[in-house]
Amino acid sequence: MKLRGFEIITSYKEKSITLPQRATHHAAGYDFEAAEEIVVPSIWKAGVIDGVKALLAKETAKQLKPTLIPTGIKAYMGEDEYLQLTNRSSNPLKRFLVLTNGVGVIDSDYYDNPDNEGHIMFQFTNFGPTDVVIKKGERIGQGIFLPFLKADQDTTTASRTGGFGSSNQ
Incomplete structure (x- = not known):
């Protein structure tokens, strides 16, 4: 019986993907690697004035959108568990890269969904002055399996029907 773990998604099976691993015996997180080389553009690339104008106008400027970094990995786990995605501590300090959503949440029903x-x-945003190139195989973040509790009055509205961001209403 499989409890929790990682698998390579079908479209990345032939691309030399490494399953996430813990770096030390006491590490909580499993290190994820980038599945391909990706450039994370600086939010300042178009210029500070254009960036501020876009924010004030409440427009979604292309230079302000997060960049998705594929891992080629999917995770399976128990129904009352989730995989928390966190940034590496060195990313903001050394590369100005932050997880745009703060913390990622991978629900158990995300596994093998029909969309992806x-x-x-x-998803990263680069607050640095220059673009950042993330190379294939470079460690980009960590995943930590965690249990969660349900409220006494717990109700759900729907079943998952898609992939990334599909539970947004």
Whole structure:
């Protein structure tokens, strides 16, 4: 019986993907690697004035959108568990990369969904002055399996019907 773990998604099977691993015996998180080389553009690339204008106008400027970094990985786990995606501590300090959503949440029903097979991606925003190139195989973040509790009055409104962001109403 499988309890929790990682698998490579079908479209990345032949791309030399490494399953996430813990770096030390006491590490809580499993290190995820980038499945391909991706450039994370600086939010300042178009210029500070244009960026501020876009924010004030409440427009979604292309330079302000997060960049999705594919991992080629999906995760399976128990119904009352989730995989928490966190940034590496060195990313903001050394590379100005932050997880745009703060913390990623991979629900158990995301696994093998019909849209993207449960492909886990990290979303980054680059607050640095220059673009950042993330190389294939570079460690980009960590995943921690965690249990969660349900309220006495717990009700759900729907079943998952898609992939990334599909539970947004």
